[in-house]
Amino acid sequence: MKRTRFFHTIQVKLIIIYVLLILIAMQLIGVYFISTTKNSLTRSFSDNLNDQVNMLTVLVEDTLTSERAEAGEAADAEVAEDLGNLVSSLFNISQAEIQVLDASGRVLATSEPDRRDIIGRKNTTLAVSRALQGIRDNEEEIIDADNVRKKVIARPAFDTSRGQSRVIGVVYVVASMEDLYATMRGINRIFVTGMLIALGLTGVLGVLLAHTITNPIKGLTRQATAVAEGRFDEQVPVYGDDEIGRLSEAFNYMTGRLQEALSANEEEKEKLASILANMSDGVVAADENGQVIVTNRRAREMLGVKHALGKPMDELLGIPKDQLHKLQTGVEHSTIVVRPLPDDGGEWLMHVTLTPIYRRDRTISGAIAVLHDVTEQEQLERSRREFVANVSHELRTPLTTIKSYVEALDDGALEEPELAKRFVGVIRGESNRMIRLVNDLLHLSRLDSNQERLRPIEVNVREMLEEVSDRFSFQMKQKGIGGSVLIEDGIETAWFDRDQIDQVLDNLMSNAIKYTQDGGHIEIAARKPTPDTVSISVKDNGMGIPEKDQARIFERFYRVDKARSRNMGGTGLGLSIAREIIKAHGGTIELESELNRGTTVTFTLPLRRGGDAE
Template sequence: MIGRRFFRTVQFKLIVIYVLLILIAMQLIGVYFVSTVKHSLKDNFTANLNDQANLLSNMVAQSLAGLSEPDGRTDESPADSLNFFVHNLFGVSEAEIQVLDANGKVLATSQQDQQAYVGQKNTSLAVSRALQSIRDNEEEVVDEDGVRKKMIAQPVMNEGKVVGAVYIVASMNELYDTVERVNRIFVSGMLLALGLTGVLGVLLAHTITSPIKALTKHAAAVAEGRFDQQVPVLGDDEIGRLSAAFNDMTKRLREALSVNEEEKEKLASILSNMSDGVVAADERGIVMVWNWRALDLLGVSSCEGCGLAELLGVSKEKLADWMGTATRSAIIRREPAEGGEEGVLRVTFSPIHRRDEGIAGTIAVLQDVTEQEKLEQSRREFVANVSHELRTPLTTIRSYAEALEDGALEERQLAARFIGVIRNETERMIRLVTDLLHLSRLDSQQAQLRRQKMNISDMLDEVADRFSFQLRQKAIRVSVRVEEGVPDVWLDRDQIDQVLDNLMSNAIKYTLDGGRIELSAYRRDASTIAISVRDTGIGIPKKDLNHIFDRFYRVDKARSRNMGGTGLGLSIAREIVKAHGGTITLESELNVGTTVTFTLPVPHEGSEPA
């Protein structure tokens, strides 16, 4: 496996390329060199043979001319001279020299084993061409033993007349042996050069690949998040500049990632501390980012892998309509949890734009507007209730006034009853407006408290005395119970009396004849006392308990209005107790009774009341 990986490395490829380049260059040089040497040796060999043939032809010209005398006389001395020239002066190793007359007959030969050819005619083409006075008759032949030989035939001229020919056949084995030795020397040199080239290639490849390996190692470290390592810069060449550039890139990448992490932490901190919920989805509507507030508002534990439409509880078509190219808002109503109330969310959709790629997703900002909706609804109900409460007595007053105007004034008894009704409705309107003004002052914190130190037991006894007549009328028993240790409290007596009067009035109204009412005070803890009014009246249904302190809210609207109530008593009581720094609660069970308890803070000893 390691060997296979080595054959795929840049180092191996560089070595192979380098060796192949040297090999190709050496081959080209070798072919050219050997070819040049071969041709040079052959040319020299041929030129040497030609020179010998020319020299021999010049020397035997007179002898051949003597042999071809027209008188037909025979002179043995020219033949002897021819043999002398052929055997002694022009003896060439492994070469055959023949001297031929004008008819192509062999007159002399240099080879002892070819003396039988003397007197016979040489029929070779080169000899025939030479006897026709044609020069440059050369030919390479391979004999039966596979020996390469060079054959040359030159004409012998005497006074412009061909008197014979010189025929030389020389072996070229020595020449080709020389060429073969040159080849072997060149191959040996080439192999030695390739070996040295391979070693140098390894060293050169190592000098190139070693920095690349270091860069690869450090790149892997950077990919794993280790930015503290630097690549050594070993020179000012391309690899050195690459190493320097890589170090600079690592530094910049470390800085960029650091800035990115800081921005990411800032974004996470902002998202986690936002009072609004944030949900980001991609172009497919899959949630990518969210904060804890969004989970809280949507009532889920996680948004991972959820679709935005499923998360918000709307259809995909409606969500696609909201997720346009511009910012849009929508109101979504949450399903109430068990025992809870319905929630109202305002969702603002803003598209995420990606450069040159259009919309890449959507950010949904969730705001809990339940309280705002409640306040708006309360405002609308308040205006409607005030209008209704004022319109009812005004309508009654106008009706009775018209009746008086139409003649009822003439009947004294009927007129007196009508005027009494008008007076009662007028007083009711006055009470309503007074309560509204009182609530307005409490809401705007314009009603200043005039605190004084009061004994709780005496205050409760006085309340029971004020309502003694109404209690006797309905045969209701009242009891006042104040635990020991309840201290005197700094409070606005008029305001607290109004609270207690309202609670006692309601208790008397809704307690049947013969019932019982209990006023009690006790110390809840070291800094708080509690005052409660408990009756055995008709009680309040559970569905009305959460709204009992709302303005103009009546459990039994018709009966409450007939009893002269405005529906603002408990609201005023709550605001007065709140202004004193306390709280008020109501517990009730239908047909069993109702208990209203409010608390008042007890200032520490030596401190001034607020």
């Protein structure tokens, strides 16, 4: 069953929808509330600041229009002092920087004690310039170098004492709005905290609410999965008499009826499956379209596939469609199909018998193919034919030679002593060759039938290998072949049939000498691959064996170069006999070769009789 991802479940969707609704509602409320609060605080701040500026403007007008402002330098100093007291008092209330300017824009007083140096200088800001022109509405918000938002107001002071209205100064106020925005940030934090708490509570309530809806649905889903998997013993819990409760009751009723219907069907299927599974032959059934609908385990093994359902029968069996049609219609009854084994392990021969499946109206609804493995039978028959052919060929050649030379002697060669002697020598050689062949065949026959008794004795490995080297030393000297015997430390004695192992070594040495060029080298070595075994190898640097022939080199009568092997006196049975002798001792033999580089034949035997450890 496909698993539902977490964020695709109904429960999560309900929770998300519920939380989103609350979030949107709170966002709308929050935006309205914060915006209204900000506007109210800003308006209150501006109104308060304007009231103070208006009050200061009236006081400044009175001070600047008084008689002291016209009485010379001493009066100017007194006016400046009075203005300084005014702005200092207002600063303590408003937390603002206040400057009083004269009609030329020159600073007369400032509320900042550490900025007394600006007194006497001109303030050239745009707001001041507008105020000096008599414009009353000069308000703006700025952000200073310290990233602090400030409110700027420049209010002109008029002289109306002489029946005329002229600008005699300016009140310039720069008030920080940091406290206002700090208050707004605090309100925002309170609102966000409240919103998060509300969302958390909403999420918990959403989980509880969604659980009451999705829990019955999950029960139905589990039961549907169980039914699909063939488990009918579970029941969906019924939580109430609502729509979901009635659905659960109907589902439980359907499960019971379905179980009854499937039980009868399963019994029939089990009978058929048991029959098919225990058949020694493969069975493949296809529908009327040729698509496979049933196979048994044996058929899949023979066809080398894991899954065959839905595949065309002709492709699965490897039978052409026209021939498959003949088999289905009864024109042909059976055929032989050749299937390659995996890893180039040879061929698998199957005898395929096809029978059509008829409906009640006698129309064909499909076909059943029965596959019978005849590989071993065919291999035995092929081996028998090859063996008879090989033995006949090996015997016919010397017999033909003997007959030819006997006829030559009978025709008069017997009267010539030298010629007769040479002919008799050839006849003797061919006779000995036939005797060796017959002896090898008898030896193989005894090994195959376990009639060749082994007589294991304790053998000194070094002594045995040195004797083998000595036996062939004369032949090696004739071809100028060097030899060496290598014995690994720790190898002293081993239990085996000395005569049989000598025969194996003689055969391997004979082959090495035959196929090693003059001036080559042959090495006999003994090693201990494990504490309980000994490996003996014969290695040459001769012509080697092609890779394609190495897999068959131990077969009977198999020769890489048949003509040359026969001329060298070989029967083609030496390596086969060697393999059977080693198998009889419970060992293994293997060959490694590279063309024109040499060949190494290694056989491994137990050190002790019966494989006992030292």
